[in-house]
Amino acid sequence: MAKTYQEINDRIRGGEVVVVTAEEMIDVVDEKGPAGAAAQVDVVTTGTFAPMCSSGALINFGHSTPRIRASEGWLNDVPAYGGLAAVDLYIGATAVVEGDPLNAQHPGEFRYGGGHVIEELVAGKDVRLRASGYGTDCYPRRELDTWINIQDLNECTLLNPRNCYQNYSVAVNLNEERDIYTYMGVLKRDLGNANYCSAGQLSPLLNDPYYRTIGIGSRIFLGGAEGYVFWPGTQHNPTAARAGNGVPKGGAGTLAVVGDMKQMDPQWMVGVSMYGYGVSLTVGIGTAIPILDEEMALYTAVKDEDIVAPIVDYSRGYPYNEGGPLGYVDYKRLRSGSIQINGREVPTGSLSSYPKARQIAGILKDWIQRGEFLLSEPVQQIPSADSGVSFKPLRERPVQPEVS
């Protein structure tokens, strides 16, 4: 007996909806079986809280007098992209503050950048805007230097081209001599540690492995407010290898998401510094999965022990595309504190916060129970395993010198 979005939303409005988190759903399905669980549960909520580099904010700061066409802009001295209309700027999460020594003295600390500006905007702090233009008849002004606040901006929109990776590699360092500093954290020499980054059994796309209920137009939890999926994320790779339960065995699907930063909470939008690598933004995302039928009940009951991730060497394997994974390991094992690699015990660390993912799934559950969050059916599905869409490496073609 299948359910529709309409029926579930009616139950939300009527205050009789049954919502559980993806963690709680494991027990429900264990007890009642998928059919029983599908009959009982209407919605399963998920969560994830991790650095997501492909994030940024689109702002429109309003026209000054006289007007300026801001071809270049800086927010708290972090460069923003101005190749848009006059007073639109896009600030990316990984842009580093001007004058930062970067990795001149390796490893650099990367104390401040776009991710931090986004957090401060969301927190309602004043941010310094500088802009310059080349001057035109309609936009004569050349320089602007002012304080701005999110409340005074026309729009302040989080516009993230790729978030919410369906699964991810476990990063290690096989180099015996040198610690390395990566976007997966500090990796100690000679298999000194292994860092993973996924909410596993709580993660949005791992609970809907074929994207049956998430697509363009899906309403989600984004940074403490409502947001939407607007497209498949960049590098969306639905044809990645999958295990028997349909769950990809490594990075696969991704989502592009959008939301109003004025409604967000800085607790869920945190600027981070990756030692020796750069800056980024930790983003909180949660989804509400309608339990349309038995199949969705089964998918949302996925457990950490049923999700595997490839172990990848970040000293050669990743940067130079050498060799394949060193093996696969499941998330239950990863969360236990150590894993076995090549017969050795390697301690694990992580970048994705499981406690925060759990909290997000709980908040979303609460919103739905209180009738404040309705599910939206995707207006268009995103490509799934049968689409033929895959993630291609760059094929470089030699550039010939121009003949005159």
Add this chain to the structure above:
Amino acid sequence: MATRRVVLRYPRHLIDEPVVSHLVKNYDLELNILRANITPESEGLLVVGLEGSEENLRQGLAWTRDQGVAVEPLERDVVRDEDRCNHCGACLTICPTEALYREVATQEVHFDSDRCVACELCVPACPPRAMKVEF
């Protein structure tokens, strides 16, 4: 009861003397060795946490000094901004003393400042920079 974290520096000739075990026994102190670094060539370095009554701690450390061991308080403290820590776990394999550790059941990352030797390794390795040096 009071706790004190101190750095003990031994000159070479004292390394084999059981100064610490006397200190603990004679002054009724509890000992937690946070970091030990003793090589035959150089002086010995021991970072310890001591717990006992104020009086015993004072007397015991005075006695230790009399033995020729340099006693210095652990001056810098590394503290955690609890609101800023998001329990990600990026620090777990960086901390050499397991002052930062994860509770497997909840997956929360705890900070036990008594085990911290203020090595500061976690400070730049914590992505939201929740670990801070205090003087």
